[in-house]
Amino acid sequence: MANTEHGYSPAKLRELRGNLHIHSNRSDGTLSPSEIASLANRCKLDFIGINDHFAVCGPSYYEKGILILQGTELNKDHSHCLAYNCSLAPKPKQEDGAVVAEQVINSGGIGIIAHPFETGSPLVSGGRCYPWLNWETADYQGIEIWNQTSQWRDSARSYWRSLRQWLFRRYRPFAQGACPKALAIWDKVCRQRHVTGVAGSDLHAPIIKVWGIKFKLLQYPMLLAAVNTYCLAEVTGDGKRDGAEIIAALRQGRCWIAYDRLSLGRGFSYTAEAGENWAGMGGTVSRTRGKAWLRIKLPRPGEICLIHNGNPVIREKGQTRDLSVGAAGVYRVEARLKGIPWIYSNPIYIN
Ligand SMILES: [Zn+2]
Ligand SMILES: [Zn+2]
Structure with a gap:
């Protein structure tokens, strides 16, 4: 793609x-x-x-x-x-x-x-x-x-x-x-x-x-x-x-x-898809039938927080998370390990 x-x-x-x-x-x-x-x-x-x-x-x-x-x-x-x-x-x-x-x-x-x-x-x-x-x-x-x-x-x-x-x-x-x-x-x-x-x-x-x-x-x-x-x-x-x-x-x-001192950030991935459209961090995806998929993968299990237009919308434990979003806006990811801030993605833009 x-x-x-x-x-x-x-x-x-x-x-x-x-x-x-x-x-x-x-x-x-x-x-x-x-x-x-x-x-x-x-x-x-x-x-x-x-x-x-x-x-x-x-x-x-x-x-x-x-x-x-x-x-x-x-x-x-x-x-x-x-x-x-x-x-x-x-x-x-x-x-x-x-x-x-x-x-x-x-x-x-x-x-x-x-x-x-x-x-x-x-x-x-x-x-x-x-x-x-x-x-x-x-x-x-x-x-x-x-x-x-x-x-x-x-x-x-x-x-x-x-x-x-x-x-x-x-x-x-x-x-x-x-x-x-x-x-x-x-x-x-x-x-x-x-x-x-x-x-x-x-x-x-x-x-x-x-x-x-x-x-x-x-x-x-x-x-x-x-x-x-x-x-x-x-x-x-x-x-x-x-x-x-x-x-x-x-x-x-x-x-x-x-x-990285807490745990290496190698292997982190955050992408978005909607139909044939795909974007990585910094990119834009247009929704298909009002939806887009966000795919988040941490290098190891931790706490995933998805932030939409500056507001946390999902906070849960795990290593991977695929979710569909319906609202347009700016989406970025923060991850924590044992409560300590670990990873900050750059945003993906959903139209
Ligand atoms: Zn300086
Ligand atoms: Zn300076």
């Missing part, structure tokens, strides 16, 4: 596991892209997205068996925009995020809103934070519904609690799942147009000093293996081409997010 909307053949698509929004030592990260690729290889990732501040986007390439997307993060004080595949020459004095997002689109790139609702921590940089401020703009194609670094930092309210958390339960903040405010705005915007939900690690691996003791926080191996974005794309081994395929998958929403 061919997907009528995006013109790709599902049989040729490969499931690719990647980590987006990584900073290297070319901006304020601590490792080189090559060192990060080695660690990503050990974590069994397929691709990584390097988004150094104010970098110029470059062609994708393979290193250490990992496809490296050379993106950028364009930012003012607030409203940070991740971009891939754009030809912008970043200016030292950035415009507002909405202006940047428009420039990214106009230069052929894809713009993703980074850490839209981060709140900051009193322990880090005097509580400074960089949320997205201008929601009037429609010039973005993706939104980080889950930013690991923001989530961890936002949870740090006191030195003692944070130190204890870091030493004994360092993954604990991630058990909260994606950002509820980002999910709410994503659901709202997707009722007007498609926007892809992605996860970002925002890896920097900073070294901080507390009471004279040095800590290397949120290291690369930790976040590369925690929360990832999976894409369905056709890859050939040619870096430039494969990078373009992954960026196309990100643009179309052929992807899902998984808290």
Whole structure:
């Protein structure tokens, strides 16, 4: 069956596991892209997205068996925009995020809103934070519904609690799942147009000093293996081409997010059918005789929640679920394992 909307053949698509929004030592990260690729290889990732501040986007390439997307993060004080595949020459004095997002689109790139609702921590940089401020703009194609670094930092309210958390339960903040405010705005915007939900690690691996003791926080191996974005794309081994395929998958929403540390998100599937029409995540299906079938498959048994136009309509235990739906709208899937948020699909649109 061919997907009528995006013109790709599902049989040729490969499931690719990647980590987006990584900073290297070319901006304020601590490792080189090559060192990060080695660690990503050990974590069994397929691709990584390097988004150094104010970098110029470059062609994708393979290193250490990992496809490296050379993106950028364009930012003012607030409203940070991740971009891939754009030809912008970043200016030292950035415009507002909405202006940047428009420039990214106009230069052929894809713009993703980074850490839209981060709140900051009193322990880090005097509580400074960089949320997205201008929601009037429609010039973005993706939104980080889950930013690991923001989530961890936002949870740090006191030195003692944070130190204890870091030493004994360092993954604990991630058990909260994606950002509820980002999910709410994503659901709202997707009722007007498609926007892809992605996860970002925002890896920097900073070294901080507390009471004279040095800590290397949120290291690369930790976040590369925690929360990832999976894409369905056709890859050939040619870096430039494969990078373009992954960026196309990100643009179309052929992807899902998984808290891999809890359990790998490999093997997740969510599709829709109606008569001869078929769609995967990010696609659209028109109902036949007022109905469409949604098919959900988790990598292992868990709790499946189907969300229609932002509202949960089905919540039940299992590994697979086929169900017919009669109402038009935006349908996405969330899955939990033992009550902990695990997988977030991108939506399918039913007409
Ligand atoms: Zn940022
Ligand atoms: Zn960043």
